[in-house]
Amino acid sequence: MVGEFGVTRRAPVDYRQRKQNNAKVGEFGVTRRAPVDYRQRKQNNAKTWVINRFQDATALTLGVIVLPVLHVVSWCCGVTRPNLNMKIKLKNVFVMYFLVSIIGLLYALMQLGQPCDCSPYLKSRGDLLQGKERKISQLQNEVRRLQARVQQEEAETRPLPTIYIITPTFARLVQKAELIRLSQTLLHVKNLHWIVVEDAAAKTPLVSDLLAHGGIKYTHLQVETPKDFKLKESDPNWLKPRGVEQRNLGLQWLRENRELSEEGVVYFADDDNTYSLKLFDEMRHTKRVSVWPVGLVGGLRFERPLVENGKVTGFYTAWKPNRPFPMDMAGFAISLQLLLANREAKFDLHVERGYLESSLLQSLVSMEELEPKAENCSKVLVWHTRTEKPKMKQEDVLQKQGIGSDPGVEV
Numbered sequence: 186m187v188g189e190f191g192v193t194r195r196a197p198v199d200y201r202q203r204k205q206n207n208a209k210v211g212e213f214g215v216t217r218r219a220p221v222d223y224r225q226r227k228q229n230n231a232k233t234w235v236i237n238r239f240q241d242a243t244a245l246t247l248g249v250i251v252l253p254v255l256h257v258v259s260w261c262c263g264v265t266r267p268n269l270n271m272k273i274k275l276k277n278v279f280v281m282y283f284l285v286s287i288i289g290l291l292y293a294l295m296q297l298g299q300p301c302d303c304s305p306y307l308k309s310r311g312d313l314l315q316g317k318e319r320k321i322s323q324l325q326n327e328v329r330r331l332q333a334r335v336q337q338e339e340a341e342t343r344p345l346p347t348i349y350i351i352t353p354t355f356a357r358l359v360q361k362a363e364l365i366r367l368s369q370t371l372l373h374v375k376n377l378h379w380i381v382v383e384d385a386a387a388k389t390p391l392v393s394d395l396l397a398h399g400g401i402k403y404t405h406l407q408v409e410t411p412k413d414f415k416l417k418e419s420d421p422n423w424l425k426p427r428g429v430e431q432r433n434l435g436l437q438w439l440r441e442n443r444e445l446s447e448e449g450v451v452y453f454a455d456d457d458n459t460y461s462l463k464l465f466d467e468m469r470h471t472k473r474v475s476v477w478p479v480g481l482v483g484g485l486r487f488e489r490p491l492v493e494n495g496k497v498t499g500f501y502t503a504w505k506p507n508r509p510f511p512m513d514m515a516g517f518a519i520s521l522q523l524l525l526a527n528r529e530a531k532f533d534l535h536v537e538r539g540y541l542e543s544s545l546l547q548s549l550v551s552m553e554e555l556e557p558k559a560e561n562c563s564k565v566l567v568w569h570t571r572t573e574k575p576k577m578k579q580e581d582v583l584q585k586q587g588i589g590s591d592p593g594v595e596v
Contacts (some may be wrong), residue, residue, distance in 0.1 A: 198476040345376040346469055349521065351435035353428030354392065354456050355384040359572045361391055361596065365548040368399045374465045380438060382431035383407040391595060409436045412535060426541050428455070431533045439521065440528055449521035450475075453514050457572055464566035467516040467558040474550045477559040481512040482569040488513060489562045490555065497555040497562075509543040510552070515567045517542070523549055 236557065252491045271523050308542040350371065354360060364381075371377055379401050383392055388407045396403045408430050418424055432453055439451065450471045475495065478489030483504050487509070502511040510517075524530060533544035559566050 199359055205255065233452045262483040275332060282592065310425070312321050313526040344448075346450060347521075348374060348377045348465055348469060349380060349435075349439060349449055349451045350377060350454045351382065351385060351432055351451065352454050352456050353382050353431030353435075353577040356389065356391075358575050358577075358596065361395065363572060364392065364395055367454065367456050367458075367460075368395070368401060370460050370462070372399075372402055373462055377401065377465070379403040380435045381405055382434050384410050384428070384431055404438060406431075406434055406438060411534075423538065426532075426534065426536070426538070429532045429541065433531045436531055440525055443521060444527060445522055446526045447521060450518050451521055452518040457570060458515050459568040459570045461566040464559075467566065469521050471518050472556060473523050473554055474517055474519050474546065475558045476512065476517045476560050476562065477557070477567070478565045480565040482513045482515075487565050488516070489565075490516075490557055492557045492561040495557065495561065497552055497557055508540060510546045511539075512542050512546075513569055514542055515569060517546070517555075 200559065229568065240589045286596065291348070352364075354364060368379075371379055379396075379399075381392060381396060381403060383389060383406070385407050386409050388405060393405060396405055410427075410430050414425055414429070416427065436451075443449070450466075450468050452468060464477070475492045480487045480488045482488050483502055483592070485501075485503055490497045491501055500506065501513045505511060527549055530545060530548040532541055536544045580589060
């Protein structure tokens with residue numbers, strides 16, 4: 186609008202109306218400010234600045250040029266007849282107005298070419314935006330942390346699949362020592378069921394008492410190996426398969442006492458091996474048959490499956506590598522559901538030496554279906570250790586003298 190001196194003034198701004206126009210209502214009824222486009226605001230600020238400078242220059246030009254011109258025109262047309270002094274004054278005023286208008290016009294033209302320095306305003310807005318982005322990032326990290334915590338708690342509360350350990354054992358001087366050592370390891374494994382099967386005509390008090398006080402959920406069974414398949418005192422331990430009937434009895438017990446809907450995994454753990462606790466975590470979620478390396482076996486530092494792209498493609502072994510599954514008994518675990526679904530699968534007592542593991546696995550799985558564990562079979566978590574047979578020469582001498590050790594002390 187035009188003021189009383191002919192100078193254009195900006196219309197008053199209704200800030201309350203502008204605030205209402207800028208506000209938007211969120212989906213939950215909460216008033217939120219519209220999102221700010223800082224690049225567009227920068228451009229608008231620059232345009233507004235240029236327009237204001239142009240308006241100021243125009244108003245100044247009108248004030249210093251148009252008004253004097255109107256006075257001169259009115260004088261020339263005879264509207265007024267000023268005296269000589271008035272003429273001189275008007276001339277001086279006109280010259281002064283003309284010079285001022287020229288200077289104002291030049292100033293306005295110079296300002297039109299200058300960039301708008303909005304950097305302080307934009308910097309403060311940029312800092313505010315960066316602060317909000319950092320806050321959003323912190324909140325996102327907190328959400329991810331809480332989600333991971335919830336998933337961990339759900340995994341802890343979800344029932345773990347049971348690990349069924351089948352251990353064949355027989356009477357000998359180191360039997361109790363080896364069973365104690367194995368039980369101390371199994372005590373640290375969650376949700377475990379130990380099936381101990383004695384190679385004997387009846388359950389022995391030694392094993393029964395050990396299991397009763399071991400603190401592990403267990404099942405105690407016994408079956409005697411046929412005499413034709415028993416090793417003699419002088420026979421090497423590899424001459425005949427050992428623990429075959431005992432492992433098969435453990436499988437039979439599972440089929441008679443567990444349902445196909447139950448989750449679990451079955452592992453054949455001899456009482457003289459050494460086991461890492463991590464091994465049981467690796468095998469617990471077996472879908473069909475999981476495999477891993479075994480240390481100190483087959484005349485090698487270790488034997489293991491060979492893995493490419495997450496699939497077993499062969500086996501690293503030196504003795505009879507052409508066997509279907511050239512693996513040690515400690516190198517695999519089988520899903521309980523897979524064993525229950527294949528009720529005829531068992532170890533063959535009459536197979537050739539070295540083919541005992543293959544006699545069971547061939548009826549359950551193919552090599553391509555094996556599940557490599559222990560970091561793609563690159564870590565050894567079980568060792569095929571053996572306890573040295575004790576030398577009892579002095580005990581024999583004392584026995585002959587009738588002063589041997591007290592037989593009532595259990596060893």
